[in-house]
Amino acid sequence: MPTQAEKxxxxxxxxHRNEAFIIxxxxxxxxxxxxxxxxxxxLATTSAGYAxxxxxxxxxxxxxxxxxxxxxLVAATNLPVSADLENGFGDDLDTVAETFRLAAATGLVGxxxxxxxRPHNTLYExxxxxxxxxxxxxTARAQPxxxxxxxxxxxxxxxxxxxxxxxxxLQAYQEAGADVLYxxxxxxxxxxxxxxxxxDRPVNVIMGLQGVKLDRAAxxxxxxxxxxxxxxxxxAALGAFLRAAREMREQGSFEFADEAWNYAELNEMFN
Numbered sequence: 088m089p090t091q092a093e094k095x096x097x098x099x100x101x102x103h104r105n106e107a108f109i110i111x112x113x114x115x116x117x118x119x120x121x122x123x124x125x126x127x128x129x130l131a132t133t134s135a136g137y138a139x140x141x142x143x144x145x146x147x148x149x150x151x152x153x154x155x156x157x158x159x160l161v162a163a164t165n166l167p168v169s170a171d172l173e174n175g176f177g178d179d180l181d182t183v184a185e186t187f188r189l190a191a192a193t194g195l196v197g198x199x200x201x202x203x204x205r206p207h208n209t210l211y212e213x214x215x216x217x218x219x220x221x222x223x224x225x226t227a228r229a230q231p232x233x234x235x236x237x238x239x240x241x242x243x244x245x246x247x248x249x250x251x252x253x254x255x256x257l258q259a260y261q262e263a264g265a266d267v268l269y270x271x272x273x274x275x276x277x278x279x280x281x282x283x284x285x286x287d288r289p290v291n292v293i294m295g296l297q298g299v300k301l302d303r304a305a306x307x308x309x310x311x312x313x314x315x316x317x318x319x320x321x322x323a324a325l326g327a328f329l330r331a332a333r334e335m336r337e338q339g340s341f342e343f344a345d346e347a348w349n350y351a352e353l354n355e356m357f358n
Contacts, residue, residue, distance in 0.1 A: 088165050095196035095233035098129055098167035102267060102289040107307045109314045114140045114321045116163040124356050129167040132157055136321030146205055150176035154189055161194035169197030169235065178204055180222040187226040197235035199269065202256060208245045217259045224264035237291060238265035243272025250278055254285045261288050274299050276309060283310040295319025
């Protein structure tokens with residue numbers, strides 16, 4: 088198994104290719120292993136996907152639960168893993184720093200910090216948000232391996248689709264030392280291009296959004312360096328599960344099994 092330093096170096100290098108790379112989001116040990124089997128080069132956790140997998144809503148998983156989950160995913164795969172660390176699980180700078188220290192100790196080689204507070208998803212003022220990014224960056228730089236810190240501007244996810252403010256925030260987070268910048272919720276090529284060309288750090292975008300048809304080739308042409316899918320894999324799996332459950336309950340039929348993955352093949356993947 089590669090060392091944490093080797094994983095950190097490999098993960099950092101993925102962000103500097105000519106073409107964007109896809110970093111899918113497993114939500115448990117099984118899906119992490121399947122994604123490695125398929126051939127992906129790195130993985131990222133999903134707070135929503137994990138919450139759904141344990142019967143909770145997004146934003147209700149506490150730090151201890153999340154760190155245990157992250158450690159399990161890291162141990163389950165040889166791939167570099169980056170984590171959705173939400174808002175650092177606290178408002179104050181000491182909590183943010185401690186969260187990133189604890190996260191790095193799980194074997195992670197990257198993590199993201201959001202600029203919204205809990206539980207009401209209220210945006211921090213830009214000065215406070217920038218200080219919180221800086222606290223995470225300082226902790227990341229103190230690690231004995233390359234830790235890739237992603238800073239997120241959450242405007243579009245909290246009902247505030249303000250591109251100008253989003254760019255202003257990302258530029259501030261860049262100055263605070265973030266390695267990767269991310270504004271989840273962007274849906275048009277024009278908005279994505281505007282973000283990419285307003286900063287000089289690698290930009291992550293999220294796909295798997297309804298109605299958005301941009302593929303990796305198109306996003307690469309826009310200058311995007313990393314593509315994640317958030318909770319989309321989890322929601323796709325749960326969607327298939329719910330459709331099957333409703334078919335059985337409402338129709339008494341079992342046609343859903345025609346679309347199920349072959350048992351022997353799936354079993355072999357975990358061998």
